[in-house]
Amino acid sequence: MKRPIRTLLQAPSVGLLFLWMIVPLAMTIYFSFIRYNLLNPDVHGFAGFQNYQFLWEDPAFVPALINTLALIGSVLIVTIVLGTLLAVLYERRFFGRNVATLLVIAPFFVMPTVSALVWKNMILHPVYGLLAHAFFAVGLTPIDWFGRFPMVSVIMILSWEWLPFAFLILYTSIKSLDREQREAALIDGAKPVQMFFHITLPHLKRAIGVVIMIETIFLLSVFAEIYTTTSGGPGTATTNLAYLVYSQGLQQFDIGIASAGGILAVVMANVVAFFLVRILARSLKGNT
């Protein structure tokens, strides 16, 4: 429907929106093709694909790609599976459920840096951490989490942060499940497990889509948690794309490389988005 007035009224907002997205992107693309190091202005000029090549040839590049995807995949699986189970559990009435719900969603409000610090120093620390104390108490050797299972530890922290979000979305979705539909299934003799797989889970599809979308957005650029806990290590065990860009570009203030990394991340994001759409087409379109 084309009405000049409507177009005019929207133009500023839509225009601004696009401008605000495109300007930094354009600048980043430009920077990614020049030699530009803040600390070393002697080196300048057109770089062609050198910055990209530099990143591409980094031995940490492929591990970083794999780590990024592994991180997203694992956290998604953990949060969605646990979130669904929790949502099903919390859908039942029990004593003090509302208060317990508040406790469950609380981690979502904690700043990522703070939660990383807390987990690293107070929970997982192999000497002072609560887990170490617990292990000591039962006569076991404490586990050096960040040394031996660095990826697992990071996934643990991220899952703790994002589980409340997944839970909240799935919980609200479960609550909106039609009672009649459920009762009909009960009358049809559905057992709890069948009920879950045939009624509840299909109903949750769209909510799961939302969780995947939003979490993927944030998990693709996870940085603070890795920076605070493992600094991408040991070796390249927990280096993801964002951290690689940081360590190769920003840390030495090589804007060219950092920008090239940013662009590569956007490309990767689009690839991920492409597959996400395949999976989530329905929920993204917002059709039921």
Add this chain to the structure above:
Amino acid sequence: MKKCLILLTVLVTSICAFAAQTVTIAAVNNPAMIELKRLSPKFEAQNPDIKLNWVIVEENILRQRVTTDVSTGSGQFDLVFLGLYETPIFAKRGWLKEIKDIPASYDVEDVFKSLRDGLSYDGKLYALPFYGESSMLMYRKDLFAAKGLTMPEQPTYEDIKKFAAALTDKSAGIYGITLRGKPGWGENMAFIGTLVNTFGGSWFNMKWQPQIDTPEWTAAITYYVDLMKNYGPPGATANGFNENLTLFASGKAAMWIDATVAAGSISDPKESQVAGKVGFANAPIAKTPKGSHWLWSWAFAIPAKAKSADAAQKFALWATSKDYIQMAAADTGWATVPPGTRKSTYENADYQKASPFAAVSLKSLQTADPTDPCAKPVPYHGIQLVGIPEFQSFGTVVGQNIAGALAGNESVAQALKMSQAAAARAARQGGYQK
């Protein structure tokens, strides 16, 4: 009428003089700095026309903030806290104001020459050191006595291995030694840099070709990994300065090679369970004494684009003066005054009494020479670092690789091979190899 006018002029000028100048300071959140902030109202009282505006953040954030601000000339800060590493790099680019017109009362000659050299570029001083540090060995006299061991004044790394083996008692939760393992150019690489130096290695040769695949590096890193695996605490790859401080102060480690400033904390009974039981020795050596202990300093520098440069220098001079050290001593005691900057501090009898480590620290600080750090000649300055901008990045990559070897994820040979490649890439990218 004329009188009135003069009066008015006087009034206006005095108001102008009193219109507070704000000095925005970017500082690190360490205890010495917190103490400085606590005492700074005294400076403001003496200089009512200057108002201090503190931005205190943790070290890595500070470095990033300051670098972006200074290198882009944003002028957000009037006074920044810079390390020994950045100061000459920044000065070379003309991003810092030279510290000139230092009053005689400041006694600039009292400041350690090694620090002044490290903070200068082209013979001009660009930063005033707030504190300085070298590295040394700290050990538990009580544990040594219990095993009948004695620490030589200048231990070797062979000695260290023997002692560590004897002192480790894992069932009691006591580890023979603790060293930095957390990856980072300013973390594990600070120690490893000195270790490699004393094993006879270096980062680059005179042609800027990386030397990480040489036998010296292999020997040093193999030694480090073996030592830590056998006698070190669990989770060593997560341990930086502060973690080790906590470990040592809570009595979990028998030896620790780290910054001289740590001595203040572990000798403070309020913070440390091992105060009074700690002995100090020079950092161990292997093949050569050159570069066996590092030199680092946090110093105040004034960005070229600072808005209140004069006021900033005034404060920097105040904060690094002998008077300030006296003031800090009066406030919290001599043990915790900012160390490592002035000879006069070490000559002070009260300081010597409060700090059993003073003599070792002093010697380390005076003998550390960033201009001649390695057995072989090198094209760079810096003992535990390479004074080029790219070092932060490849230094950290190398640190990660070594942490990977320490965690057992990869072999030492693999780690060094990858490190060599990273350093080579960086040298190429920076255009050093001609």
Add this chain to the structure above:
Amino acid sequence: MSDGSVKIKNLVKTYANEHGHPAFTAVKGIDLEIKDGEFMVLVGPSGCGKTTTLRMIAGLESITSGTIEIGGKVVNDVEPKDRGIAMVFQNYALYPHMTVFENMAFGLKLAKKSKDDIRDAVTRAAKALDLDQLLHRKPQTLSGGQRQRVALGRAIVRNPKVFLFDEPLSNLDAKMRVQMRTEISRLHAVLRTTMIYVTHDQVEAMTMGDRICVMRAGVIMQVADPLTLYRQPQNVFVAGFIGSPPMNLLNGVVKRSGCGLEFVDETGAFIVPLPSRLEKFAEPFVGRKIIFGARPEHLSPTPTSDVGTQKPLTMTIELAEPLGSETILYLKSGARQIVARHIGEQHCQPGQTVALHLNMEKVHLFDAETGNVINA
């Protein structure tokens, strides 16, 4: 009273596809004149363009070409609010966050009417629609019928020149539908305002409209008053669409038989001689395909006229629906199915054979190619 006439000239609506190229034409150049005060019903199967036409009159849909005049003024580029129209939507489209009063007052408020004027107008409309007890309720607490009355009320307070209804009764249950139907008719009788009413239900169309516009695939098939439409359908589509149960339509050919003409259906089992009334029309179609139409009530067991009763048709009852006042018979003759309507109670058993007379005065013949009527 201002002029509520609506004149549509060569109206076309084409929708663009994803790439912006014209893809689908919903309305294909229709002409329609609606007199001031008239109740015009647009009827047709779904996708016939009736709703699109209504929305173009309302200004909710842009016009591809042609013109729409309301009150003698071309309104193609006039905003809906300035066209002097009010619209009642299929799903009521009430504002769920507003009370009944606010729903009805919203338009007036936007028009910056004074508070007193608004209250007067709303109260008056509410009283007329029996809503005065509900003014402070929210829509979700109302029944379907009540909601529809609120939607009506919202339209009334705007005091429009033309009311537009977009299938307003389709969401109501059967009883409510009948009730609202009479209510809207009553409203029209009182207000005498132009009303344009879209429906797919031919019963609604027949009972409510002053005139009915039958549409199909973006084209107007016939515009006429209900009885004319019933008695003289212009084409086979209207014939089949209007009337319930629908007219029996048989495909076949016109053949010469002796001195006269006869209709032979495609199965060959059903042969009727054409009465002289129809012969002159059918003459050009000899040997060509036509469609033969007869309404169910024109098949009866007893001859109702002297024409075309030569031979009763013998058929088997498949199903009988006794409705009390009448009985609907579903009959079969060979492969041919036919529906007949009998007035009065009758006991018919499935499987029973009946002989039926066809009232040849009332049958229609259509050109199978064009679908147009040929007996006129």
Add this chain to the structure above:
Amino acid sequence: MESSRSRSWLFGIIGWLVAIVLFFPIFWVAITAFKTEQAAYSPSLIFSPTLESFHEVFARSNYVGFALNSIYIALGSTLLCFIIAIPAAYRMAFFPSAKTQSTLLWMLSTKMMPAVGVLLPIYLLFKSAGLLDSVWGLIGIYTLINLPIAIWMSYTYFREVPSAILEAARVDGAGIMSQIWHVLTPMALPGISSTALLLIILSWNEAFWSINLTSSHAAPLTVFIASYSSPEGLFWAKLSAASLLAVAPIMVMGWLTQKQLVSGLTFGAVK
């Protein structure tokens, strides 16, 4: 009956157990905040509580100033975000074009660009625009960051609103702004407010841009935390006290509006 009651007990116990485990780290922070620095290292629950750390924190930093900046920035950016997002979402939901889907996805994918990659371009832009260390600068950047989410979520909520209602409003004489303001926004309010809550939480916790683009005047609570945190994890008690202070406002707000959050999310995207 009997078994279902005992099962409800079982669910209660599991439910509480999970809640306690998940909440424990936060609880531990809260406990540690009231310990002395030395006691902070021990896992003991028995200790004499002290406000020492809080005193220190308040003496060292201007907490209220940081908190106010956080509030301004979180609320300001969320508001601005919606002012821009709602008309765009309105258009996408009610007048979609062939490119709407891909546009939405593209927007979401730009959100996946790691901030570390674009810090410098943005920093230089901010510098030349004089926006460094200004509340408005941060409001702008958060608006930009959150815009895709706001548009997408509003879009899904708007899709639930029957277009006939907006048409009714048009016939009633409502212009675009009136439609959005009087009809669409109130109708999608539960969804919009829970999205708003999400955006406020995200802005409140965003630490990369706030730390890099502000220094003192506009610095929010994340900068406040940065002066107590170090990756090395020193001074747990003070860090805990500071964390508690930084997290408390948003958590209290989240808890108070949890019902709203739930009902809003039910209404829209996840139904």
